[in-house]
Amino acid sequence: MKTKWIVPTLYIIFLLLPIYWLLNMSLKNNTEILSVFSLWPQDLTLDNYRVIFNDPSWYSGYINSMIYVSINVVISVSCALPAAYAFSRYSFLGDKHLFFWLLSNRMAPPAVFALPFFQLYSSVGLFDTHLAVALAHCLFNLPLAVWILEGFMSGIPKEIDETAFIDGYSFPKFFVKIFIPNIASGIGVTAFFCFMFSWVELLLARTLTSVNAKPISAIMTRTVSASGLDWGVLAAAGMLTIVPGALVIWFVRNHIAKGFALGRV
Amino acid sequence: MIQKQVNQKAWFMVLPVFLIVAFSAVIPLMTVVNYSVQDTFGNNVFSWYGLGWFEEIIHSPRFHDAFLRQLLFSGIILAIEIPLGICIALAMPKKGWGVPVCLVTMALPLLIPWNVVGTIWQIFGRVDIGLLGHTLAQMGINYNYVQDPLAAWLTVIVMDVWHWTSLVVLLCYAGLCSIPDAYYQAAKIDGATRLAVFRYIQLPKMQRVLLIAVLLRFMDSFMIYTEPFVITGGGPGNSTTFLSIDLVKMAIGQFDLGPAAAMSLIYFLVILLLSWVFYTVMSNVGEESKGGH
Amino acid sequence: MANITLKEIAHSYTGESENPDDFALKRLDLTWRDGGAYALLGPSGCGKTTLLNIISGLLIPTRGQILFNDQDVTRLSTEQRNIAQIFQFPVIYDTMTVFENLAFPLKNRGRSKKEIEPRVIALAQMLGLENSLHTKAQHLTADLKQKISLGRGLIRQSVNAILFDEPLTVIDPQMKWELRSQLKHLHKKFGFTMIYVTHDQTEALTFADEVVVMYEGKIVQVGTPEELFEKPAHTFVGYFIGSPGMNIVPCELQGRTALVKGQSIDLGTSYASPTSKNVKLGVRPEHLSLNPPGEEGLPVRIVKVDDIGRHKIVKVALDDAIFNVIMPEVAAMTGDMGSLVMSSDHVNIYVDENRVTGGTL
Numbered sequence: 001m002k003t004k005w006i007v008p009t010l011y012i013i014f015l016l017l018p019i020y021w022l023l024n025m026s027l028k029n030n031t032e033i034l035s036v037f038s039l040w041p042q043d044l045t046l047d048n049y050r051v052i053f054n055d056p057s058w059y060s061g062y063i064n065s066m067i068y069v070s071i072n073v074v075i076s077v078s079c080a081l082p083a084a085y086a087f088s089r090y091s092f093l094g095d096k097h098l099f100f101w102l103l104s105n106r107m108a109p110p111a112v113f114a115l116p117f118f119q120l121y122s123s124v125g126l127f128d129t130h131l132a133v134a135l136a137h138c139l140f141n142l143p144l145a146v147w148i149l150e151g152f153m154s155g156i157p158k159e160i161d162e163t164a165f166i167d168g169y170s171f172p173k174f175f176v177k178i179f180i181p182n183i184a185s186g187i188g189v190t191a192f193f194c195f196m197f198s199w200v201e202l203l204l205a206r207t208l209t210s211v212n213a214k215p216i217s218a219i220m221t222r223t224v225s226a227s228g229l230d231w232g233v234l235a236a237a238g239m240l241t242i243v244p245g246a247l248v249i250w251f252v253r254n255h256i257a258k259g260f261a262l263g264r265v
Numbered sequence: 266m267i268q269k270q271v272n273q274k275a276w277f278m279v280l281p282v283f284l285i286v287a288f289s290a291v292i293p294l295m296t297v298v299n300y301s302v303q304d305t306f307g308n309n310v311f312s313w314y315g316l317g318w319f320e321e322i323i324h325s326p327r328f329h330d331a332f333l334r335q336l337l338f339s340g341i342i343l344a345i346e347i348p349l350g351i352c353i354a355l356a357m358p359k360k361g362w363g364v365p366v367c368l369v370t371m372a373l374p375l376l377i378p379w380n381v382v383g384t385i386w387q388i389f390g391r392v393d394i395g396l397l398g399h400t401l402a403q404m405g406i407n408y409n410y411v412q413d414p415l416a417a418w419l420t421v422i423v424m425d426v427w428h429w430t431s432l433v434v435l436l437c438y439a440g441l442c443s444i445p446d447a448y449y450q451a452a453k454i455d456g457a458t459r460l461a462v463f464r465y466i467q468l469p470k471m472q473r474v475l476l477i478a479v480l481l482r483f484m485d486s487f488m489i490y491t492e493p494f495v496i497t498g499g500g501p502g503n504s505t506t507f508l509s510i511d512l513v514k515m516a517i518g519q520f521d522l523g524p525a526a527a528m529s530l531i532y533f534l535v536i537l538l539l540s541w542v543f544y545t546v547m548s549n550v551g552e553e554s555k556g557g558h
Numbered sequence: 559m560a561n562i563t564l565k566e567i568a569h570s571y572t573g574e575s576e577n578p579d580d581f582a583l584k585r586l587d588l589t590w591r592d593g594g595a596y597a598l599l600g601p602s603g604c605g606k607t608t609l610l611n612i613i614s615g616l617l618i619p620t621r622g623q624i625l626f627n628d629q630d631v632t633r634l635s636t637e638q639r640n641i642a643q644i645f646q647f648p649v650i651y652d653t654m655t656v657f658e659n660l661a662f663p664l665k666n667r668g669r670s671k672k673e674i675e676p677r678v679i680a681l682a683q684m685l686g687l688e689n690s691l692h693t694k695a696q697h698l699t700a701d702l703k704q705k706i707s708l709g710r711g712l713i714r715q716s717v718n719a720i721l722f723d724e725p726l727t728v729i730d731p732q733m734k735w736e737l738r739s740q741l742k743h744l745h746k747k748f749g750f751t752m753i754y755v756t757h758d759q760t761e762a763l764t765f766a767d768e769v770v771v772m773y774e775g776k777i778v779q780v781g782t783p784e785e786l787f788e789k790p791a792h793t794f795v796g797y798f799i800g801s802p803g804m805n806i807v808p809c810e811l812q813g814r815t816a817l818v819k820g821q822s823i824d825l826g827t828s829y830a831s832p833t834s835k836n837v838k839l840g841v842r843p844e845h846l847s848l849n850p851p852g853e854e855g856l857p858v859r860i861v862k863v864d865d866i867g868r869h870k871i872v873k874v875a876l877d878d879a880i881f882n883v884i885m886p887e888v889a890a891m892t893g894d895m896g897s898l899v900m901s902s903d904h905v906n907i908y909v910d911e912n913r914v915t916g917g918t919l
Contacts, residue, residue: 005363007356011434012370015427018389019373021396025388033394075285083282086275093273098283105290107536109488111509112529115516116293139289142282202380202491203513217378231394238381245376253365450616451649453636455710456666465651465662 019242026235033231048236061216062240064130065199068213071134072198073191076145080190084149085175089158102143113139114207121208132208133215137198144197145190152186185255192252199245216241300526318527328528330503331511332535335487338507342425342486347479349426350433355467357438368438371431383495386424390496410497414504417497421505424492429485433478440474441467476547483543487536508532560626560718562590562613562751567622569608574620582608583619584775590719590753595745597766598755601798605775606755610721613753614641626718642711643721647728648703650695656682657691660709667714677713684744685709701733708741712748719751726761738765759799771795787842788904793911796840802871804906805846807879809839811907819877821856826902827916838908843882845904848872848896855897860890874898 025033026048027041036042052058086092087099117136118127126132160182164174180187206218220237304314322328357367374382390410392398401408410420444466452462490509493499499506499514506514512532516525569583578584583605590596598606611617613624615636623632631639651659660678682688685705690698695706704725711720722741726734742765745752756762762769763783771779771786771794778792779785790796796804810817813828816839823839849855858874858881872883874896881898890896906913 004356005358007353008358008363008367011353011430012367015370015374015431017396018385018427021389022385025394037394037399039396079281079285082278086278089269090272090275091269092271092275095275098279102282102286104537105286107484107540108290108533109490109509109512109529109536111488111490111512111516112297112533113289113293114513115522115525116296117289119296120292135285135289138285142286146282196376199376200378202378217380220380220384231388234384235388238384241378241381242373242376246373249369249372249376253369445647445649447645447647447649450611450614450636450643451645451707451710453616454614454641454643455663456637457662458666461666465653469652 022235022238025231026239028232030230030232048232049240051233052236052240058216058219058237061214061219064209064213065205065215065217066244068130068133068137068205068215069195069198071130072137072141073194075134075138076141076194077187077191080142080145080149081180081187082175084146084153085179087146087150088153089161099146102146106140106143108139110140110201110203114203117204118207127208128210128212128214130213133205133213134198136204136208137201141194141197145194148190148193149183149186152183152189156182188252188255192248195248196245297526297529300522301530304523314523318523319531322524322527322531327511328531331506331508334504334506335508338422338489339483339486341422342429343479343482345422345426346430346433346482347475350430350478351437351471351475353430353434354437354441355463357434359442368435371434373431374428375431377428379491380495382424382428383492386420386427386492387496390420412501414501417501417505420496421493424496425486425489428492429482433482436474436478437471440471444470472547476544479547480540480543484536484540487539560629560751561592562719563625564588564609564613565623565625567609567612567619567624569605569612569617569619569621581620582775583612586622586777588770588777588780590751592751593749594751595742595765595767596751596753597762597769598753598772599757599759599762599769599798600772601757604772606757606772607723609772610643610723610753610755613719614643614721615639616643640714640716640718641721642714642717642719643723644704644707644711644725646724648700648707650698650703650706652694652696654695655692656687656695656698656706659695659706660687660713663710663714681709681713684747685712685740700728701730701737704729704737708744712744712750715748717750719753722752722754722756724756725754726756726758734761741765759801763799771798773798789906789913790840791913793838793840793908796842796906796908800842800844802843802882804840804842805881806838806840806908807876807881809837809907811837816905816907818856819879821876823856823900823905824902825905825907825916829907829914829916832909832914834910836910838911840906840908840913841881841900841904843871843884845901846881846883847899848874848883848885848888848890849899850890851895851897853897855899858896858898860892860894860896862892863888863890 024040027044027046028038029043029045029047032038032041032043087095113136121127121132121136126135156179160178161174164178165171169178202215202217205215209215209218216237220234220241301318302314302316304312304317358364377385389395390398390408392402392409398408407413408416410416448466448470449462452466457465488509489507490513493505493507494510494513497505499510508528509532512525512528515521515528564586567583567586568581570580571582572580575581586609598609600606608617612619615631615634615638618633623630625631626639636643651662654662657678660681661674664674664677679688679691682691685708687702687705687709690702695703698706708720708725711717726737729737738761741752741754754762754765756765763786766783768780768782769786770777771792773792773794779790779795781789781791786795786799790799790804793804793806796806807818809823811829811832812822814825815822816825817823818839848858848860851857856876858876860872861875861880862873864871864873869884869886870888872885872888872890874881874883876898883898907916908914
C-alpha cells in the first residue's frame with residue numbers, strides 16, 4: 001500500500017484548484033482576466049483588495065458578518081450549555097419529545113422560513129439588525145449545539161458531579177469551575193460548528209438585512225447582478241471570505257477529526 | 266449509559282433554548298400554516314381557502330418536476346459522496362505531518378460561504394475565464410453550463426462533491442481513528458484480507474458516524490439553495506430548479522404566498538419523513554448486524 | 559511447534575540509535591522451549607508488550623534475530639509465523655456470530671466448510687461456548703468474548719505459540735480464576751507454547767512453569783516461581799514479587815558477616831569482599847520472625863502492626879532501616895521493642911543490585 005497517499009493527494013488538488021483559480025483572478029486586473037488566459041497573474045496587482053479595503057460598503061460587510069456570527073456563537077453556546085446538561089443528566093416531562101423537536105428544526109429548509117422571518121422580525125422592529133440574523137441562525141445552530149454538547153457531556157461520568165456536590169460545591173460553582181473545564185474541547189467544537197453554519201449561510205442573512213447589517217456574501221451577490229463584470233474585485237471579496245474560516249480551522253486543527261464526530265464515536 | 270435522575274426543574278435549564286427556538290420556529294411556522302389555508306387578492310385581504318393550496322401543489326406538474334429533480338439530485342449526491350468519502354478516509358495517513366495538512370485543507374471548503382462556493386464554481390466553469398471551462402473547451406468538449414442542462418447538472422454535482430465530500434471524509438476518519446490497533450493486529454494474525462478488514466472491522470466501527478454523515482448530507486442536499494442559484498439560477502430553463510429554488514421563486518418572486526406556504530409545509534414534512542426513514546433503516550441495519558446495544 | 563530463540567534482540571521505537579536510552583528493549587537473549595508455559599512479568603512500561611509484539615511479528619526489532627527452530631523469522635509477517643495472540647481487550651468481530659468468529663482464521667486460510675464445522679463445534683465445547691454459537695458475539699460478556707479471542711488462536715492446530723497480552727485485564731475477579739485454570743488445562747491438552755504477559759505476580763506465578771521477569775527493558779531473571787521467591791537474582795525481583803516484597807537494606811560485608819546499621823548478621827557462608835560500595839542485604843518477610851525484647855536477635859522497634867486476616871505484617875525499624883515481618887500472631891504493639899531473627903539460609907546478598915553467591919566472588 002505504498003501508493004495510498006495518491007488518493008488524498010489527488011483529492012486535495014481537486015479541492016485547491018478552484019480556490020487557487022479564485023486567488024489567481026483576484027490578483028489580476030480586469031483587462032488581463034478578460035483578454036489573456038494565464039495560469040498565474042502576468043501583471044500582479046493588489047488593486048482589487050485595495051478597492052475592498054477603501055470602500056466602507058465593502059468592508060462593512062465583513063464587519064457585519066463577524067458581528068452577527070459572534071452574537072450567534074455566544075447565544076448558541078451559552079444557552080445550549082445548561083440545556084445540554086439537563087438532557088444529559090436528568091429525565092423530565094417531555095424530554096425526549098423536546099429533544100426531537102429541537103433536532104427537527106435542523107431539518108427545516110431555510111427557504112421555508114425566509115418570508116415568515118422577514119415578517120416576524122419586521123414586526124418586532126429587529127429587521128436589518130445583527131441580532132435578527134443571529135437569532136434566525138439560532139434556529140439551526142441551537143439544536144445542533146445542544147446535540148453536540150449533550151454528546152460530550154454524556155461522556156463525562158456522573159460521579160464527577162456527585163463528588164463535587166459532596167465536596168460542598170454549589171451548582172453554579174460546580175458548573176463553572178469543574179464541569180465546563182471538563183468539556184472544554186466540546187465547547188470548542190460546538191463554537192466551531194456554530195461559527196461554520198452561521199458564517200456560510202446566506203439566504204436568511206440576506207433576507208433579514210438591507211443596509212446596516214448586510215453580510216459580505218450578500219454584498220457580493222449585489223455586485224454581481226449590478227455591475228456584473230468586475231471579476232477581479234469579486235474574486236478578491238471571495239478570497240477574503242475564505243480567510244476567517246481558514247483561520248478558525250487553523251486554531252482547531254488538532255481537534256478537527258474528533259470534533260466532526262461530535263463526540264459520538 | 267448514564268442513569269438519569271428524574272428532575273422536573275431541569276425544564277428551567279432548557280427554557281432559554283426552548284424560548285429562542287420556539288420564537289424562531291413556532292411563530293414563523295404558524296405564519297406559514299396561516300398562509301397555506303388562505304387566499305389573497307392583495308391589499309392584505311385574506312379569505313379562507315382550506316386545503317385547496319395543498320391539493321393544487323400536490324397535483325401540480327411543476328411541483329412534481331421539482332420534487333423529482335430534488336430526489337435525483339440528493340440520490341446522486343449520496344451515491345457519490347458517501348463511497349468517495351469512505352475511500353479517501355481509508356487512504357488518509359494516520360500519523361505524521363500529513364494528518365494536519367489533510368485535515369486543514371479538507372475542512373476548508375466547508376467554511377466558505379455558500380454563495381462564494383457558487384461564485385468560485387461559476388468562475389471556474391466559465392469558458393472564457395475559468396480554468397475548467399477553458400480547459401474543456403481547449404480539449405474540444407462542448408461545455409456550457411448556462412445553456413446545456415446536462416453541463417449545468419454536472420457542474421452543480423461536481424460543485425457539491427467539492428463542497429461537501431470532506432464532511433463525509435472527516436466523519437469517517439474520526440470513526441476509523443477510534444478503532445484500537447489491537448483489531449488490526451488480530452486481523453493480521455487471523456490472516457484476514459484487506460477486504461475482510463474493511464468489511465468486518467472498519468465498516469461496523471464506522472456505522473454510527475456514517476449514519477450521521479448520510480443524514481446530514483441528505484438533509485443539506487435536499488435543502489440546497491444558494492450554490493445552484495448562484496451558478497445557474499435554476500436554469501437553463503427549469504433544469505436545475507430544485508425545491509428550495511422553486512419555493513423562493515414562488516414566494517418572493519411571484520409572491521404566491523398561499524401555494525408557497527403549502528409547498529413549504531409539504532417540503533418540510535417530506536424532509537422529516539425521509540430523514541426518519543433513513544434513520545430507522547440505517548439503525549435497523551445496524552441493529553441487525555450488531556444485534557442491539 | 560517450535561523452539562523460539564531471541565538472539566541479541568534490541569528495539570528502539572525511534573529507529574537505530576547510539577543512545578542506549580532510546581531503546582525500549584535492551585539486548586535480550588532467550589530461548590522459549592516448545593510446549594512451555596511462560597509468563598513475562600514486569601511493571602508497566604518495562605518493555606514486555608514490545609517483546610511480545612516482536613515475537614508475534616507486529617514489530618520488527620531494530621537489532622537482532624528471532625529464530626523459530628533454526629529458521630530466521632525476523633522479517634516474516636505475523637501470518638507467516640503462524641502465531642496466535644490474545645490482547646488486553648477482547649477483540650471480536652462485532653458483526654459475526656460466535657461460530658463465524660471462531661471459523662474466521664480457517665476461512666481466511668481457505669479451508670473447506672466440511673473441515674471447519676466439526677472443528678469449530680469441538681472447540682466451542684471445550685471452551686464452554688457451545689450454547690452461544692449462533693448469537694452475535696457483540697452481546698456476550700467480557701470473559702466469553704475473551705474466550706472467543708482465545709478460540710480463534712486455538713482453532714489453528716498448528717500454531718507455533720499463543721501469546722497473551724494481559725488477557726484478564728477486563729475480566730471480573732471470580733471469572734479470572736476460572737479462565738486461568740481453563741488456560742492451564744488447555745495448555746496441557748494442546749501442548750502449545752504459551753507466553754503470558756502480565757504485571758500481576760499471582761497470575762504469572764500460578765500460570766507459568768517458568769517466569770521471565772523484565773525491568774527497564776532488560777530481562778532480570780528467568781526461573782521457576784520458587785526460584786523467584788527464594789533467590790531473586792536482582793533486587794527488583796525481590797521487591798516486585800511477594801506481598802509485601804523483599805526487605806532490602808544497605809549493608810557492609812565482612813567475610814561471613816554482614817553489618818547492618820552496626821549490627822552483625824551471620825550469613826552461613828563467606829563472601830569475597832565486593833568491588834562496589836553498593837551492597838545490599840535482602841530477606842523475605844516470610845523468613846523473619848520476632849522474639850520478645852532481650853532474647854536472641856537484632857534489637858528493633860515496632861513501627862506498625864497490620865492485621866491482614868490470615869497473618870499480621872509487622873513493620874519494624876533497626877535504626878532507620880525498615881523491615882516487614884510476616885507472623886501468624888504477635889502480642890507486641892506499636893512502640894514496643896523486639897528482637898528480629900533471620901535464618902541465614904534465606905538471606906541474599908546483592909552487589910550493584912545483582913545477587914551474588916557465597917564463596918564465589
